[in-house]
Each structure stands twice: as C-alpha cells, then as structure tokens.
Amino acid sequence: MAPMNGSYLPAGLPAPVPAAGDLDAEHWAAAARHELAVQRCNGCGRHQWGPEWVCHRCRSFDLGWAVVAPGGTIYSWERVWHPVHPALAEACPYVVVLVELPQAESIRMVGNLLGDPTAPVAIGAEVDAVFEDHPDGEPAYTLVQWRLRSAGA
C-alpha cells in the first residue's frame, strides 16, 4: 500500500523545477497557489499541455496562461506493481491516471488517483484535482493529484 502520510507516493522522487526559459514556471507557481493553470494561446484561444514555445494549432508565439476548473475525467489509467525507482521500492501498487480536461479542449494531464490503489478504476469517471504540497522538497513544489468526485471532499 502507498503511504498516505501527506503525499501519495513516498519522498525521494525528483522535484519538478521550471523548464528552460521558464516555459512552464506558471504551471508550478499556480499549483503552489492550489490553482490549475495550463497554457492558452492568445492568438486562437486554445489550450495546450505541456507548454510549447509556439501554438501547435495557429503557430502563434503569443502564448499565455489560463486557470481552468480543477476537474476532469479519467481517460486512461495504469496500476504499477514493479518499482523502477528506489524511492518507490515499498510503494507498489500505485495508480497513475491520465485525466482529460473537457473545459480545455480535452488536453490531458498525468497524475495519481488518490485512494485505495487496489480498487477498480473506471475510464470516464469524473475526478477533481487535489493539490499535494511538498514543502520539504528541494526545492519545495506542489503536485496536481486527482480524486474521484464520487468520493466527496
């Protein structure tokens, strides 16, 4: 069972830091404020994830950020039984979900599905974002995790 003392996965995984040129810095800064921010094109208004230097639809370089509603649906999932990182040696099984955001042209984000890692997972289930703070990370960071909407607050 994955430990539930604050974070879904144990400490020891690498800390996310902004990409070169601060391309995605706003996403991580927003997560720390417990907001879900994704890139939005100022040219055509469409969202994209991950962040790019150019809009891959209208090819504008004028890209900004949008805070979107922190919810989505499970598009796919997997249950990991074999750890490939020392920090996860005792953490299996755990569940990784691919969540699509219908409010943002169904872009997708990877996260963990909080709760019992052995429970069945249903594609299409509605989920809400849970902002998981890692104040002891080097540097500190916040992950965007997911919880079944039916599980309640």
Add this chain to the structure above:
Amino acid sequence: MASDERTIKGRAAIVGIGETRYYKRAQSPHPELRLCLEAIMAAADDAGLSVDDLDGFASYSNDRNDPSLIASALGIPELRFSNMVWGGGGGGGSAAVGNAAAAVAAGYADHVVVFRALAQGQFGRFGQAPPLRTVSGPMAYTMPYGLMSPAQMFAMRVQRFMHEHGVGQPALRAVALASYHHAQSNPRAIMNGRPLTPEAYDASRWIVEPFHLYDCCMENDGAAAVIVTSAERAADLRQPPAHVWAAAQGSAEGQALAAHNAPDYATSNFKTLAPRLYATAGVGPADIDVVQSYENFTGGVVMALVEHGFCAPEQVNDFFTPENLSAPGGRLPLNTSGGNLAECYMHGLELIIEAVRQVRGTSTSQVTDVELSLVISGPMVSPVSNLLLAATR
C-alpha cells in the same frame, strides 16, 4: 524502371546478415564495439563480400558505435555514407534499412551496413529511472507521479486501446505465446528450452497493468548487422536477395506531444505509415506471408497489426490466438524467431534478420513459399518505421 520514378521498390536488397551470439543482459564477455565489429564481419561473410567492400553505415536509437570509428577499426578504404535515425526504442530499425536502400539507390554508397549493438553491462540499463534530484520539462509532468519507465509509458496507451475496442488480456497473451513457441525451435534464442504456457503467463506477476512480466521485452547483449546493396549487385552475390519493395518511417500528428497528449492516443502510430508502405509496394495485408513486429510490449504488437490491416479492432479477441500467430500453418505467422520477447532484444534488428531468413527459406520456423515478409519497427514511439521484403525483385 524509369529513373525518375520516386520509389525504392526493386532498387535495393538485403544480401547479408550477421549476428554475434546473443547473451543475457550484462553477460557479454566483450565490450559493445567488439560485438558490433563481429556482427558486421559476419554479415559481410554471409553475403560473400569483403569487408573492404563496405562503404556505408546506418543505425538508429542513438547507437553508440560511430561509423567513422567502425570504418577505421575495420580498415575500410573509403567511407561514403553514415546515417542515424533519431528516436529511442526500436522505432528506427526499418527506417535504417530504408535509409540504406535510399543511399544505394541514389548512388551515395554501394554496400551499406545497418547495425545495432548493445552491451548493457558496459553501459546503462533500459527500464530503470535515472538518478535525478530534480526534473524539468516533459519528464516533470510524469516522473513525480511515478510514471517513468517505457512499460509505464506504454501501458497507458494500451489500456485505452483495450477499453475502446473491448480487447481482452488473452490477445496480449497470444503475442507472448507465439514468440515463446517459435523460440523453442530456434537454438539462438535466449528462451530456447524455456517454453511458456498460458497458465504460466496468467500466473506471472504484473509489471504494470495491463502488462504481465511476459508482455515485456527482454534486455540482452549482442550485436546484429545486415548489408544492403543495389538490386543489380545483389543478383551477383552469394545469398538469395531479400528485395526491398517498400520502406516507410515517420509519425502521425502530435505523437510526441508531452504528457500523453497525442490527439490520436490509442494507436501504435502506424496509421499513416501502413497505407504508405502498401501503396509503394502495390500490395495489401492479404498478400503478406509472415510478419516480424517489434515487441517492446505485446499490446503494441496488437495495435500495430490492426493498423496494418490484418484484422479490425473489433476482431482482435478472435484473431489473436496462438494458433493464428504460429508458423507454419497460422493465418499470420508472427515473430518466427522468438523476437524481442524470446529470441533476443537486439532493438529489433534481429527481427529484420528473421524477415530475411523467411525470404531465403532458412528460418527455424519457416513459413512455406514466402513471397512477402513484413517488418514493423517500434510501435507507440515516434518515429516508427516498417519494411516490406520480397523474394522477387
């Protein structure tokens, strides 16, 4: 053939194949470069060529053995062509042959070696996370969530494919069983003498659902090489040529977008390549006699064969049976050497060699009267590639 016709069909052939002994991961007694040289010299010998005749080199997956070093080590008088296909995994395997064929068709070089060498004892291992304290860019959107290995990357795609089309676990199992079945008659195969039963597959541990242990490729040490020359030159050499009828490489839109955002997600990435390959060759799936399809993970093979038109997605559960996939009598004999799962994980170059053997009639699981032998390289990565070899020009 008109020289202005833009096709590779009938203009090049594989005329030599060479391999080292295949070893379990990190068991090679020799460093990687030595293995590489050994395989290249074996391929020249098989073709009836002198090593002096070799004048070009093509590889893929960031092979560490630089053609300039190889040519110098072998004392090759003149290097005329060197080429690398970007991208990891086995996606560039057929593409490297396609590039070699293009080089001889264009007259850049006469005898181009396609090679791949792996010694994971000497170098790092696949499938293990790199030791990082921080992570940025695309990996930052997956790794902190525990998604970091190839198996974990591709399980997500295969799960979605299984969901969309009602595919059951036995379809994946059939791919593994076919590879292990064929390995039992192949003395080169690492898993020769270690047959796999459906019960053992079902009882094996999960790596990451929906992949059991036996859905995942091995990791091995060794080297393999093939030699490509012009169709005219091929006619004068020692072996029956495996003629290149078509080769394609590439990717559909957005397949490399970060964080699993490919617009068409539940795909092996062959939807654009398969029609291109068939159009070049002027054939269709019903004409193919035998298939070698790169197994990083079994689910990718299922998707790749669907996208090459061998069955509809809704027919997967009926089509993917060990009987249908087994040589010699199955409807679509698959991975007849044992492939990445049970022969050797030589990044799929061993599959290209097996496709040549099927054309020559020398496979240990030979299909009768092979005219067309298909190779599918690297499902679910970008770029991917494929190659159609034929017994006649």
